[in-house]
Amino acid sequence: MTKDAETLERAHAIFDPIAERYLERPDVDIGPMFGSQGLRVRGKVFAFVGHLGGLVVKVPESRATELVEEGVAERMVIRERTMREWLTIGIGAGAQRWDGLLGEAFAYLDESTP
Secondary structure, eight states: HHHHHHHHHHHHHHHHOOOOOOOOSEEEEEEETTTTTEEEEEEEEEEEOOOOOOOOOOOOHHHHHHHHHHHHHHHETTTTTTEEEEEEEEESSGGHHHHHHHHHHHHHHHHHHO
């Protein structure tokens, strides 16, 4: 198994049990997002495991800025474009915060998605 495959496996070992709890909620399912499977509320993705094995979540821009400044997360970059609300949280020291950040992402999209 390659290092990348091991990292993805470790990430899913953390993410999947958390995701299962969300999948029990009304209006939550799982679907494609950036080549992965993302948790969605009413069709809007709020969290997924990125291709490098980090947790990717969507939170309000002000919260994203706080987490980046704390060193907990990095802004997601797609085709040289830095995303304002999408963050990546690594599998290392940040992994203990995945559950809480997934909750924040769910609450944000649940509130803002009709």
